[in-house]
Amino acid sequence: MLEPFKQFICDTCAGIIEKPEVGWVEWLCYYDEQKGKLINKNFRICHHETRCMILADHHHVSDNHLNNMLKDNSMVIQLYGMLDPEPNVNPQQSKGVKVEDIGETVEFLRRLTLPYYEEARQYWSEEIADGYISEANEISPYFPHNLKSIIERYSR
Numbered sequence: 001m002l003e004p005f006k007q008f009i010c011d012t013c014a015g016i017i018e019k020p021e022v023g024w025v026e027w028l029c030y031y032d033e034q035k036g037k038l039i040n041k042n043f044r045i046c047h048h049e050t051r052c053m054i055l056a057d058h059h060h061v062s063d064n065h066l067n068n069m070l071k072d073n074s075m076v077i078q079l080y081g082m083l084d085p086e087p088n089v090n091p092q093q094s095k096g097v098k099v100e101d102i103g104e105t106v107e108f109l110r111r112l113t114l115p116y117y118e119e120a121r122q123y124w125s126e127e128i129a130d131g132y133i134s135e136a137n138e139i140s141p142y143f144p145h146n147l148k149s150i151i152e153r154y155s156r
């Protein structure tokens, strides 16, 4: 079983990122002329290797080492700021949500904040097809003990 918040699954090669020091976070951040603000999207976790860093040459890339992004919850804090204006921003000057897709951003937050989610999410479609836990209610699949039992049931 992966060690929560230390080991991740690479979004490119699907291999295990054994420790934060060999991981990378990348996403796109661009200025949207119509909305008049910066927009973030395509959040990814991958190996810090050229073959896995697929956004590295993109002219809108934002990126950093996974261990830097995990330290002090720095990526989580950035994501919160993208979803909702910081409390110290004057509401009149706030430009609102700075992500393209709230669902995608919350999914990325789940990977960074819910223990065992990173590993269990691989089995999500099988779990839903079986109705193993997700039938109970909307939040029960996200509890750590349920995520762990999804991993135990579906990993082979």
Ligand SMILES: [Zn+2]
Residues within 6 Å of the ligand: 010, 011, 012, 013, 014, 015, 046, 047, 052
């Ligand atoms: Zn990889």
